[in-house]
Amino acid sequence: MVDEPEYAQVAAALAVLAGIAAADAVCGHALGQYSRAQGHREAIDLLTSVDETLAKQLGLLLAQKDNAHYSPRAMSAVTVTQLVRAAGHLVEQMDARLTGG
Template sequence: MTPPAARTQDCNRAQATVRLGQARAFLDVAELVGAESDELANPNVSAALAVLAGIVAADAACCAALGQRSRGQDHRQAIQLITEAGDDGRTLARALGRLLDVKDGAHYGMVFVSSQQAKAAIRHAGTLVDGAARALDR
């Protein structure tokens, strides 16, 4: 059976700039929450925010480089699209894949995300935010 075609939406550099600003805000808050160590939920919250930062940064990178972003129900469809977003595409795709690996646990799960997983999620989100910024600089 052939997988369904990825759904996309046209977008432009101005929208990429807005999405990059949103991604940076999510990442900033993820880092702030991740720095707190007094509540058990903080790694989950930090990881959840990092996942959002990465997804939004992927949108920004794709809008800047390709003029379209993924709009499918499955965020994993964005992985294939972002591979086409310039020289950083494969690196960004790996970072997005790793973030999406923790998405369900961070957003919906009853299993706690470890502090190490949250820190890794923040690093992967940072990779995507930096890649989106480079795509906008081109």
């Protein structure tokens, strides 16, 4: 998927969205709240109070959000792979925390 440029940008954009959703779920589960702010700094700060490693993963994703969603320039395969992995880690942690696994 990442090796196919026509899908790489879509993969990056969806990775960002998946990471945001997973972070919201982790915060909702752990804290009973999630960020509703327009800016993303609050979401990172809130997630930091739960897990600093997950917050760093979210920060990586959010730093590339505009590029993934709005830029006409293609993202590198390395960057896309990093985003997909970061989102995967957030989703895996969300699943483990919500299901007790």
